[in-house]
Amino acid sequence: MSLSVLVADDSKLSRRSVIRALPPELEVTIEEATNGKEAIDKLSVQPFQLLLLDLTMPEVDGVGVLEYLSNQSSSPSVIVISADFQPEKQRIVMSLGAKKFLRKPLDKEELAMTLFELGYL
Numbered sequence: 788m789s790l791s792v793l794v795a796d797d798s799k800l801s802r803r804s805v806i807r808a809l810p811p812e813l814e815v816t817i818e819e820a821t822n823g824k825e826a827i828d829k830l831s832v833q834p835f836q837l838l839l840l841d842l843t844m845p846e847v848d849g850v851g852v853l854e855y856l857s858n859q860s861s862s863p864s865v866i867v868i869s870a871d872f873q874p875e876k877q878r879i880v881m882s883l884g885a886k887k888f889l890r891k892p893l894d895k896e897e898l899a900m901t902l903f904e905l906g907y908l
Contacts, residue, residue: 789816790907791834793863795826795852796841801891805839805868808895810908823847827855835863837907840885842869842876853883864905868893 792815796802802819809815818835820826824846826838838856842849849867856862867880870891877888887901902908 789814790836791815791863792817792837792839793820793826793829793835794818794839795820795823795844795849796839796868797822797844798841801841801868805893808893808898810895810899810902813902813908823849823852826852830856830859830862834861837905838863838865840865840867842867842871842880850879850883853880853885857883866898866901866905 790813794802794805794817796805806817818829820829822844826840827847840849840852849869853865856865862884865885867885867888868891872890880888886905889897889901899908
């Protein structure tokens, strides 16, 4: 069974990097969003099991996406992947339901371990 994943980041290079970092044994169906508003639009019409989310994006940032998800009856597991690694930011995103906060540039092994911890591997 394929894992439905939404990768939300305003940088095409970062989205590609995140997608390449996914373990090859993980069968995935991937959608991409170029900003937080687009991510919310996709999340409102399609159920995803996993959201790989950047924090700094135009229109709606990652915190805004997490706030949107916190008001939904069901939502995907969220892994935040950001260069903005301030302790206060980490506290905020975790309080809004993110499962993990990973630092950019993304470490493939750390992502694999996180996916294992979440039961996807």
